[in-house]
Amino acid sequence: MIFIQNEVFKALADPTRRQILKLLSSGDMSAGDIARCFDMTKPSISHHLGILKAAGLILDERRGQNIIYSLNMTLVQDIIRWFFDFTKNDSEEERS
Amino acid sequence: MIFIQNEVFKALADPTRRQILKLLSSGDMSAGDIARCFDMTKPSISHHLGILKAAGLILDERRGQNIIYSLNMTLVQDIIRWFFDFTKNDSEEERS
DNA sequence: TAGATAATTAGATAAATATCTAAATATCTA
DNA sequence: TAGATATTTAGATATTTATCTAATTATCTA
Numbered sequence: 001m002i003f004i005q006n007e008v009f010k011a012l013a014d015p016t017r018r019q020i021l022k023l024l025s026s027g028d029m030s031a032g033d034i035a036r037c038f039d040m041t042k043p044s045i046s047h048h049l050g051i052l053k054a055a056g057l058i059l060d061e062r063r064g065q066n067i068i069y070s071l072n073m074t075l076v077q078d079i080i081r082w083f084f085d086f087t088k089n090d091s092e093e094e095r096s
Numbered sequence: 097m098i099f100i101q102n103e104v105f106k107a108l109a110d111p112t113r114r115q116i117l118k119l120l121s122s123g124d125m126s127a128g129d130i131a132r133c134f135d136m137t138k139p140s141i142s143h144h145l146g147i148l149k150a151a152g153l154i155l156d157e158r159r160g161q162n163i164i165y166s167l168n169m170t171l172v173q174d175i176i177r178w179f180f181d182f183t184k185n186d187s188e189e190e191r192s
Numbered sequence: 193t194a195g196a197t198a199a200t201t202a203g204a205t206a207a208a209t210a211t212c213t214a215a216a217t218a219t220c221t222a
Numbered sequence: 223t224a225g226a227t228a229t230t231t232a233g234a235t236a237t238t239t240a241t242c243t244a245a246t247t248a249t250c251t252a
Contacts, residue, residue, distance in 0.1 A: 006111055013109035014210080015102050025182045031229055044211055046230055051209095065219050065228050076182045083176045086121045087169065110240080127199055140241055142200055161198045161249050 004082045008075065011055035016040065017048050021071060024058060030066040100178045104171065107151035112136065113144050117167060120154060126162040 011017055020034055035045040049069060052058045057076075058069050107113055116130055131141040145165060148154045153172075154165050 009105075009109045009114065010209095013105045016210090018105065021182065025185065027185075032227090035229095040210095041212065042229070043213080043231080047210075050230080062218085062229095067229065071182065073183065076179060080176055080179045080183075083172060083179065086117065086167065086172045087176075089121065089123075106239095112240090128197090131199090136240095137242065138199070139201080139243080143240075146200085158199095158248085163199065 001085060002078055002082045004079055005055065007051075007055040008057065008079065011051050011057055014048065014051075016045075017052055020045075020048060020052060020069075021057060024069060024071040028068050028070040030063075030068055032066065034069065097181060098174055098178045100175055101151065103147075103151040104153065104175065107147050107153055110144065110147075112141075113148055116141075116144060116148060116165075117153060120165060120167040124164050124166040126159075126164055128162065130165065 016038065019038070023029060023034060023037060031046060031049060032042070034049070035042045038045055049058065049060075053060055053069075055075075057072055059072050061068050061070075112134065115134070119125060119130060119133060127142060127145060128138070130145070131138045134141060145154065145156075149156055149165075151171075153168055155168050157164050157166075
């Protein structure tokens with residue numbers, strides 16, 4: 001049984017953060033690029049990026065003045081597996 | 097692109113609620129049966145069940161004095177599809 | 193119908209969180 | 223090195239949320 005940290009689910013519970021993940025699924029972006037997509041201050045977006053990073057959902061890399069964020073596909077795959085485990089019924093009476 | 101309501105992710109953000117879902121993946125249970133699995137008052141569990149139900153993650157049916165809860169597998173499958181969409185890169189430069 | 197059992201609702205409270213402004217840090221370039 | 227740009231950190235605040243106790247609702251059965 002796969003284990004996913006609580007912080008991962010907490011990170012996913014905010015619509016802004018899920019939108020950030022969607023953006024990153026199309027390609028890596030700098031913090032500024034990401035912030036420009038939202039009607040929110042840069043510190044607020046930075047806060048969300050920090051939560052996503054702490055959860056391991058995104059990775060960061062400084063490139064000059066910019067910090068480039070990318071989606072951590074490995075964790076996304078683990079999450080899919082975690083949900084997929086619900087589709088395997090492990091009760092006795094249901095076994096054919 | 098599949099859409100999952102914000103309440104679904106909020107419901108998943110609590111460890112007690114995820115544990116309830118795990119329990120229900122093995123088979124339907126009454127509210128009391130569920131409450132007995134936790135070191136928490138019945139009203140607190142009832143609160144969590146209400147949030148899971150409002151999110152559509154669980155279904156309920158009264159059977160005499162008991163209310164039987166079950167996992168809504170259809171929504172679980174939709175969630176899997178939602179995460180799976182992240183694994184399809186839709187950027188131009190990455191296309192082979 | 194009275195009492196017992198199962199479950200929820202109401203109301204209170206402490207903790208967590210999303211957001212903002214202001215300040216700090218890091219990097220580049222003229 | 224001074225100024226500009228990119229980003230984060232600090233600190234404050236309003237809102238949300240998880241939990242509890244007490245009260246209410248629904249059902250069964252003697």
